[in-house]
Amino acid sequence: MIVFIIGSMILGILLSYFSIIPNIPFLDNLTQIVLMIMLFTVGFDVGGNKKVFIDLKKKGLKIILIPIGIAIGSLLFSVLISFFSELTIWVTLAIGSGMGYYSLSSIIITNAMGPMIGAIAFLTNMFREVITIIFTPLFVKLFGKLSAVASGGAPAMDTALGVIKKYTNDEIAFISIMSGVILTILIPFLVTLFSGMS
Numbered sequence: 754m755i756v757f758i759i760g761s762m763i764l765g766i767l768l769s770y771f772s773i774i775p776n777i778p779f780l781d782n783l784t785q786i787v788l789m790i791m792l793f794t795v796g797f798d799v800g801g802n803k804k805v806f807i808d809l810k811k812k813g814l815k816i817i818l819i820p821i822g823i824a825i826g827s828l829l830f831s832v833l834i835s836f837f838s839e840l841t842i843w844v845t846l847a848i849g850s851g852m853g854y855y856s857l858s859s860i861i862i863t864n865a866m867g868p869m870i871g872a873i874a875f876l877t878n879m880f881r882e883v884i885t886i887i888f889t890p891l892f893v894k895l896f897g898k899l900s901a902v903a904s905g906g907a908p909a910m911d912t913a914l915g916v917i918k919k920y921t922n923d924e925i926a927f928i929s930i931m932s933g934v935i936l937t938i939l940i941p942f943l944v945t946l947f948s949g950m951s
Contacts, residue, residue: 787860812931819928820935823903824943827852843951844870850943851878852936853885853906853913858944865948882908889916898922902929907936 768774777783831849835842844866851858855878863871885892885905892900898921905913910933918926 816928816931817935819899819902820932820939823906823932823936824850824852824939826903827906828943840870840873841951843947847944847947847951848874848877850940850947852940853878853881853908854937854940855879855882858940861941861944862948865945866951878906881906882912885909885913886916889913890920893920898925899928901925902932905929905933907933907940909933910937 769776827849828846831845832842834840834849835845838845840848847862847866848858848870851862851874855875858878859871859875862874882905885901885908889901889904892904901913901917901921902909902925905917909917909929910931914926914929914933917929921929
C-alpha cells in the first residue's frame with residue numbers, strides 16, 4: 754500500500770514536471786471534493802463503530818488522556834522543529850497536527866498553503882506511519898508498550914495496529930484503537946486551524 758501511495762505521488766510529480774499531461778484546470782475543485790468525501794468517510798467510519806463508544810464508556814475518561822498527550826507531544830515537537838527549519842511555527846504545527854494521517858492532512862494543507870508544503874506534510878506524516886511499523890519492537894523495548902501507540906498517532910488504529918498488537922498485548926491494542934479514533938476526530942480541526950494561521 755505504501756509503495757503504491759509513494760509511486761502515485763512520484764508519478765504525478767513526473768507527469769507534471771515533464772508536461773506529459775497538461776495542467777488540469779479543475780484540479781483545485783477536485784481536491785476539495787476528495788477532501789469532503791474523505792471527511793465524510795472518516796466520520797461515517799467512526800460513527801459506525803459502536804463498539805468503540807461502548808468501550809470508551811467502560812474505560813472512562815482516563816483513556817482520553819493518552820491521545821491528548823500524543824497530540825500535545827506532537828505539537829510541542831512541531832514547534833521545536835520550526836527553530837531548525839525555514840518553516841514558520843504555524844506551518845510546522847499544521848504539518849505536525851496531521852499526526853500520521855497523511856492523506857487527509859496533506860490535502861487540507863495543500864489547499865491552504867500550496868503543493869510544496871502539502872508534499873512536505875504528506876511525506877512527514879507518511880514517514881511517521883512507516884517508522885512506527887518498522888521500529889515498534891525497538892520502541893517497546895526501550896520506552897515501554899505505550900510508546901508504540903504514541904509513535905503511531907492516528908494510524909495506530911488501523912495500518913499500524915497489527916504490529917502494535919504483535920509486540921504489546923490486547924489491552925494496548927484496544928488503547929491504540931481508541932487513541933487513533935480520538936486523534937482522527939481531532940486532526941481535521943487542528944490542521945485546518947494551524948493552516949489558517951500561516
